Amino acid sequence: MSTLQAEALTEGKKEKAARFPIIDTDVHERMVSIEDLLPYIKEPFLSYMKHWTGWGELKYTHPIGGSRLDSLLPSGNVPGSDYGVLKEQLLDKYDIDYAILTGLFYPATMEAQFELAAELASAYNEWYVRNWLEKDDRFLGSIHVAPQMPETAVREIEKWGDHPKMVQVLLPIGTAPLGDPYYHKIYEAAQRKNLVIGMHQGNSVTTGFGQPRYYVEWHTILSQAFMGMAVNLILNGVFDKYPGTRVAMIEGGFTWVPSLMWRMDHNYKSLRSEVPWVKRLPSEYIKEHFRFSTQPIEDPNPQHMLRMVEMMESDELLMFSTDYPHWDFDSPTRSLPTTFSAELKRKIFYDNAKNFYRLPDSPKAAR
Amino acid sequence: MNRMVVCGSEEMAPGQKRAVQVGTRSVVLVRLGSGEYCALMNACPHQGAPLSDGELTGTTLPSTVGEYVYGKDDQVLRCPWHRWEFDVTSGQALFNDRRACVKRYEVTVEEGNVVIHY
Numbered sequence: 324m325s326t327l328q329a330e331a332l333t334e335g336k337k338e339k340a341a342r343f344p345i346i347d348t349d350v351h352e353r354m355v356s357i358e359d360l361l362p363y364i365k366e367p368f369l370s371y372m373k374h375w376t377g378w379g380e381l382k383y384t385h386p387i388g389g390s391r392l393d394s395l396l397p398s399g400n401v402p403g404s405d406y407g408v409l410k411e412q413l414l415d416k417y418d419i420d421y422a423i424l425t426g427l428f429y430p431a432t433m434e435a436q437f438e439l440a441a442e443l444a445s446a447y448n449e450w451y452v453r454n455w456l457e458k459d460d461r462f463l464g465s466i467h468v469a470p471q472m473p474e475t476a477v478r479e480i481e482k483w484g485d486h487p488k489m490v491q492v493l494l495p496i497g498t499a500p501l502g503d504p505y506y507h508k509i510y511e512a513a514q515r516k517n518l519v520i521g522m523h524q525g526n527s528v529t530t531g532f533g534q535p536r537y538y539v540e541w542h543t544i545l546s547q548a549f550m551g552m553a554v555n556l557i558l559n560g561v562f563d564k565y566p567g568t569r570v571a572m573i574e575g576g577f578t579w580v581p582s583l584m585w586r587m588d589h590n591y592k593s594l595r596s597e598v599p600w601v602k603r604l605p606s607e608y609i610k611e612h613f614r615f616s617t618q619p620i621e622d623p624n625p626q627h628m629l630r631m632v633e634m635m636e637s638d639e640l641l642m643f644s645t646d647y648p649h650w651d652f653d654s655p656t657r658s659l660p661t662t663f664s665a666e667l668k669r670k671i672f673y674d675n676a677k678n679f680y681r682l683p684d685s686p687k688a689a690r
Numbered sequence: 691m692n693r694m695v696v697c698g699s700e701e702m703a704p705g706q707k708r709a710v711q712v713g714t715r716s717v718v719l720v721r722l723g724s725g726e727y728c729a730l731m732n733a734c735p736h737q738g739a740p741l742s743d744g745e746l747t748g749t750t751l752p753s754t755v756g757e758y759v760y761g762k763d764d765q766v767l768r769c770p771w772h773r774w775e776f777d778v779t780s781g782q783a784l785f786n787d788r789r790a791c792v793k794r795y796e797v798t799v800e801e802g803n804v805v806i807h808y
Binding site: 504507559560563564591592593594595596597599600602603604 | 736749751753754756757758773774775783784785787
């Protein structure tokens with residue numbers, strides 16, 4: 324026993340013998356794991372606990388599980404973490420020509436410790452390029468950055484921007500208004516490297532009244548954040564300043580696009596003087612600079628869905644996506660409405676993304 | 691083409707506007723800071739509000755992000771309802787939509803009178 328330890332013990336004895344009785348009002352006992360609670364939890368919440376991921380960024384425990392049940396891995400590892408299974412269930416099964424990887428690890432939406440966020444994004448790039456991107460010719464990549472640190476994000480874009488498989492910079496939507504001039508150098512770098520900006524919701528995204536009480540509410544209404552971001556980017560002048568900027572809105576829906584174009588034009592006509600750097604009608608920026616992924620495509624009267632595309636006044640704004648392996652996956656063979664013509668489907672499945680991401684023809688399409 | 695004297699050439703000070711009846715139509719007559727006159731149909735193409743009730747003003751010109759450049763002083767007529775802005779020298783809206791345009795009338799000053807041609 325060292326002298327120090329001995330002294331500490333002696334000290335302890337002294338404290339035990341203190342003359343005052345003591346009430347400690349803050350002592351933390353802990354469970355070994357959440358499983359300790361399972362015997363005490365009743366249905367339907369016991370089923371929720373199969374999907375418990377702790378109090379992370381996502382404020383909800385998924386009520387039905389966040390992934391397709393057939394994507395669950397025997398190892399217990401996270402669905403989507405096994406290349407062989409993904410290849411079989413998605414790439415080979417549906418004969419996918421290109422699959423753009425978007426990950427689901429988004430330090431970009433961390434609201435504190437931005438240096439750590441930048442380090443994590445950088446580490447993720449290193450890891451996934453080696454372990455995923457370069458594993459299959461069909462994979463294309465997104466550069467993960469921490470927009471909270473714009474200069475660092477620019478360096479990350481410069482580091483990976485010339486990688487032949489990188490097609491976009493991923494800026495997940497959290498609570499930050501990414502059209503703000505604070506972030507503009509990121510768009511400059513993306514434009515310089517000829518990369519699309521991919522925007523996918525992050526788990527921390529909120530709605531107009533913050534965090535709604537149920538997951539189903541949140542998942543329904545998170546498209547608000549995409550609308551807000553489109554408005555924010557356009558009216559803060561990103562496209563006037565960097566005309567080469569292209570933004571892919573991923574998983575945020577698209578049936579709101581006609582309404583947003585109308586509403587933004589309507590307001591702009593009255594309030595243009597507040598944002599004089601915006602030189603054209605906002606709807607024109609949407610049509611020229613934005614594309615929208617299809618999943619999760621809603622399932623209304625198929626005629627109505629066709630009309631919705633007509634109201635977008637362009638058949639070039641939609642790009643197909645599955646969202647594999649998530650619970651709301653859209654099948655390449657069953658999700659687009661029957662009213663969509665073969666020509667429209669061809670554009671949604673292939674041409675629009677090929678043109679927007681400026682991809683070479685896939686080997687199959689070139690045949 | 692018809693012509694009509696609507697007022698004396700010094701009745702209006704620069705920066706003023708007024709509605710004048712020209713035949714069957716109402717026209718908004720504007721005197722620019724330079725002293726020249728412009729005339730537009732007195733109805734906004736949006737929802738028909740009388741532009742003569744609006745504000746004759748300047749506005750922010752196209753600029754770079756975060757920069758405000760004020761100009762076209764007393765050359766912009768702002769509709770009283772939704773505040774669409776029109777350049778009175780062209781009738782064109784300040785936002786970039788060629789369809790948003792107010793009909794312009796030729797105005798001349800002849801022998802001390804302001805004459806609108808219609």
